[in-house]
Amino acid sequence: MQLFHLYQPTVKELPIVANIPHSGLFVPEDIAAQFTSEHLNSLPHSDWHLDKLYDFLPSLGITVLQATHNRYVVDLNRQVKEPLFGSFWSSVILGNTAFNQDIYQCKPSQKQIEERIEKYYLPYHHQLKSLLQQKIAEFGKVYLLDLHSFRGLINDDVCLGNVNNQTCSEKLISTVDKCFSSQGLEVVRNKKFIGGYITRHYGEMPDVESLQVEVRYHVYLQENQIDKPEPPSYEVTEFKTAKKKFNDIFEMMVSKLFID
Numbered sequence: 001m002q003l004f005h006l007y008q009p010t011v012k013e014l015p016i017v018a019n020i021p022h023s024g025l026f027v028p029e030d031i032a033a034q035f036t037s038e039h040l041n042s043l044p045h046s047d048w049h050l051d052k053l054y055d056f057l058p059s060l061g062i063t064v065l066q067a068t069h070n071r072y073v074v075d076l077n078r079q080v081k082e083p084l085f086g087s088f089w090s091s092v093i094l095g096n097t098a099f100n101q102d103i104y105q106c107k108p109s110q111k112q113i114e115e116r117i118e119k120y121y122l123p124y125h126h127q128l129k130s131l132l133q134q135k136i137a138e139f140g141k142v143y144l145l146d147l148h149s150f151r152g153l154i155n156d157d158v159c160l161g162n163v164n165n166q167t168c169s170e171k172l173i174s175t176v177d178k179c180f181s182s183q184g185l186e187v188v189r190n191k192k193f194i195g196g197y198i199t200r201h202y203g204e205m206p207d208v209e210s211l212q213v214e215v216r217y218h219v220y221l222q223e224n225q226i227d228k229p230e231p232p233s234y235e236v237t238e239f240k241t242a243k244k245k246f247n248d249i250f251e252m253m254v255s256k257l258f259i260d
Contacts, residue, residue, distance in 0.1 A: 001026050003123055006131075007057070007064040014061035014258060015139035017131050018054060019146045019198060021076040021124075022047035024067040025231065031073055031116075034106045042229045043070055045088075045098050047149045049234040053220055054147060056247050060254050063135075065128055072103060074120040077146075077196040084113050092117060098152075128202070136207045143172060143257070144210040146198045151217045151226060153192045157185040158219070161195035161212035167203025168211045172257070176211060179253045183245045185219065220246075 025043060032040055051066045058064060067076055071094065078092040085093045085108065088100075093113050096103055108116070135142035150159075158180045162168045173189060180187045195203070195212040203210035217226050220242035225232035233239075 001028075001068055003120060004068055004127060005051070005064075005066045006127070007055075007066070009061045009063060010058045011061050013063070013138075014254065015135045015142045016062045016254075017128075017135060017142060017144050018057050018062050018064045019128060019144060020047070020050050020054065020064065020066040021146070021198065022067070022071045022148060023050040024069045024071075026069050027073055028069075031108075034104050034108060035072070036102060036105045038229065039072070039097075039101070039103045043072060043231065044101070045151070046070060046231070047147075048217070048221060048232055049239070050147055050149055050215075052234050053239070053243055053246060056243075057250065060250055062250070062254075063131060065124075065131060067124060069120055074116050076121060076124050077148075077198050079197045079201070080117060080121065084117070092121060128198075132202060132205060132208055141207040141209070143168075144199075144202050144208055145176075146196070146210065146212045147215075148193075148196075148212065149215045149217055149220075150193065154188070155216075156188045156191065157216050158187045159191055159193045159212075159214040160187065160189045161193045161199060161214065162190065162210070163195040163200055163203065164190050167195060167199055168209035172209050172211055175253060175256045176213065179249045179256070182252065183249055185245075 075092055075094055080092050083091055085091055086095045088094050088096055088098045132142050160173055162173050177187050193214045199210045199212040202208050220239050221232045222236040222238050
């Protein structure tokens with residue numbers, strides 16, 4: 001299994017990279033054997049099916065990078081720092097879920113942790129940085145949209161995070177806000193989800209504006225499936241309706257950023 005999918009624009013290229021680091025569901029056999037069966041069956045707090053929800057983006061000129069491996073293999077939205085193994089909220093190798101549920105029946109060794117970072121984490125970030133540098137070389141600047149989904153913590157439909165106005169311009173966050181709001185979605189800024197490692201780290205690069213976009217599960221998934229101990233389906237009316245809305249949202253976004 002390759003580490004990521006790179007989807008190039010199918011129309012005129014724009015200086016936008018959409019990054020989807022948490023929608024991958026693949027877990028290598030050696031790592032799956034370390035998980036509890038309950039965890040392996042459910043993989044909670046994955047960004048379910050965002051790759052399918054946003055698969056129209058290349059048709060708008062947007063470049064998409066999507067991770068194939070699950071966040072419990074390695075969390076691409078965490079900084080590589082000690083402790084490498086531990087908290088869901090801060091470690092690059094997650095030791096428990098967001099609700100502090102056990103993941104492992106056999107915890108990885110230090111060597112296995114380091115091997116995961118070398119094999120799964122570093123190549124992805126190398127590719128993402130390379131994409132941003134290519135866009136800067138061609139256009140002079142680039143917008144990075146880090147796309148996620150969530151359950152709990154807040155009840156709003158969409159949360160936009162730019163680390164309290166540190167990683168992108170008011171123009172970008174206001175435009176994205178207005179486009180989501182135009183479809184009747186309740187949008188907040190920097191409420192709980194202010195921007196993870198990817199937004200912070202790449203937002204520090206010259207000529208990069210980064211924005212985290214968090215969408216609540218209920219916006220695009222069937223509510224009665226969310227709490228089941230298995231991945232929810234994308235073959236439901238809610239998903240199809242949301243996808244049409246999101247296509248309209250991003251069409252408007254592109255128009256406002258580059259045409260108006």
